[in-house]
Amino acid sequence: MxxxxxxxxxxxxxxxxxxxxxxxxxxxxxxxxxxxxxxxxxxxxxxxxxxPGMVNAHTHLFQTFIRGLADDKPLLDWLAAAIWPVAHALTGEEAHLAAMVGLVENLRCGATAVIDHQYVHTDPANDDGVCRAAADTGVRLLLARGWADMDYPPPFIETPERIVAETTRLYERWNGQAGGRIRVEFGPLIPWGCSDETMRRTYALARQWGAGTHIHIAETRAEVEMNLQKRGSRHVEWLAALDTLGPDVQLVHSVWLDENELDTVARYGAVVVHCPVSNMYLASGVAPVPAMRERNIPVALATDGPGSNNSQDMLEVLKTTALLHKVSSLNAMVLLPEDVLWMACRGGAAAFGQPG
Ligand SMILES: [Zn+2]
Incomplete structure (x- = not known):
């Protein structure tokens, strides 16, 4: 045992x-x-x-039916080629079925808790369909209700009012349901699609509810460059300046953080969610996980969506995590099997905001 x-x-x-x-x-x-x-x-x-059941701390279950559709592309091309067109056509029933299949695949691979960063709201029933799937399969679900309010493909952009109203509806309908297994939080998608005002507004509301905030940051170098040009800051610097960082924030990817940003993440106690298979699939880069662990930053593990992984296999993520950091640091001792297991269970609990 x-x-x-x-x-x-x-x-x-x-x-x-x-x-x-x-x-x-x-x-x-x-x-x-x-x-x-x-x-x-x-x-x-x-x-x-x-x-213990492992925690898959970041996925997009709607992509269950997208796996393999756009292999061999970098992030921004992959989004345009496969993710956005399929997402646009998704119906509520398909979102529910995709979540059912995706959650069963998580269970079969040893993950009993899943954070779904669900950002396709072409039909509001999509979000309810994911929660129903969690209730029916027995999975513990944290639904990070995704949003973008600028600079994103028009079908997916929402007004701040709608973002707040829909997340509030989902929170009231689902938070604490299924014997406490289902929870709801805010899921700002990416820095380049989220305005400063709505970041501040939703973070304040999340704090008031005791809920978390889940965001992709520094996945690719190109995105950090975009923020530097537009806002004059790197991603973590931007979050810190907005005062939207804390132990209740899950920073997905965090591949391109500099030393100062790592210190800032550690100081605020935010959790990093590491998705090595996806980062390798999209050739995004190698997250500085050993440097995070040296600073006692809690690191959780995740598959990311099936569209940038082609599976939901957390055991494969454990193996990939250990191997990726061994080869990139040329240090066979840098991550041991017990370290990656700890990240998948205890790091995942930190991402969920559950006591370890
Ligand atoms: Zn993602």
């Missing part, structure tokens, strides 16, 4: 006792007779690993 606790204990043999939908007891050795006597079902899990 791989506990992923503070001491990294592996109990072999070990036992686990479940009551209803809760772990009631666990320990090393054989299960005590008192527990055996009360058990209605016993499972022999020898030759298996029992471990």
């Amino acid at each position: 791989v506990t992923v606790d503070d001491r990294g204990r592996v109990l072999d043999p070990g036992y686990l006792y479940i009551e209803g939908d809760r772990i009631a007891a666990l320990g090393a050795g054989e299960a005590p007779d008192s527990l055996r006597a009360g058990a209605s079902l016993m499972m022999d899990a020898s030759r298996m690993a029992v471990m």
Whole structure:
């Protein structure tokens, strides 16, 4: 039994006792007779690993039906070639089916909690469809309701009023539902599509609700360059200047951060979500994960959407994370298997805003 606790204990043999939908007891050795006597079902899990469910801290489930459609392209070309046209045509029912298939794939690969950065609101039923899929599959879902209010393809741009009204509707309808498994937060898409005013407004509202904020930042060098030209700041500098950084903020990708930005992320206690397969697929770059860990920045792991990964396999993400940073640092010890497992479970819990 791989506990992923503070001491990294592996109990072999070990036992686990479940009551209803809760772990009631666990320990090393054989299960005590008192527990055996009360058990209605016993499972022999020898030759298996029992471990906490992993957290897939960033995906876009609507892309389940887009995988493989635009391989071999950089981010901005890939968005225009495959993601935007399909997203524009998506119906509420298709969004629901895509989420069902995507969540089952997450469960099959060991992820029991998923953050869906859902930004396709051509039909408001899309968002409800994702929440229904989580309720039906048993997954713990954090719906980061995506938004852009400028400089984005017109079908996906919303007014600040609509962004606030729809997120409020979803929060009231779904937050805390399915036995507390479903939560809702704000999901500003990317710095170049989000105005300063709406960033400040939605962050203030999220704080008031006790909800989080989930945003793609510094995925590609081109996007950082755009912000420097338009606003005169790098992405983390921009977030800090807006006063929209904190432990309740999940910074997805964070590939192109400089040393000062890393220090700022650490100072504010924000969580980084690392998506190595997607970063390699789109040739975006190598996130400075070892430098983040040196600064005690919590790092969660994620697949990203199936469109830039072609799967939802978190075990593949664990292996890729370790290998990518070993080869890019030329240091075989830089990330150990227990480190990446910790990131997938405990780092993911930090992204979810759950106690580790
Ligand atoms: Zn993404």
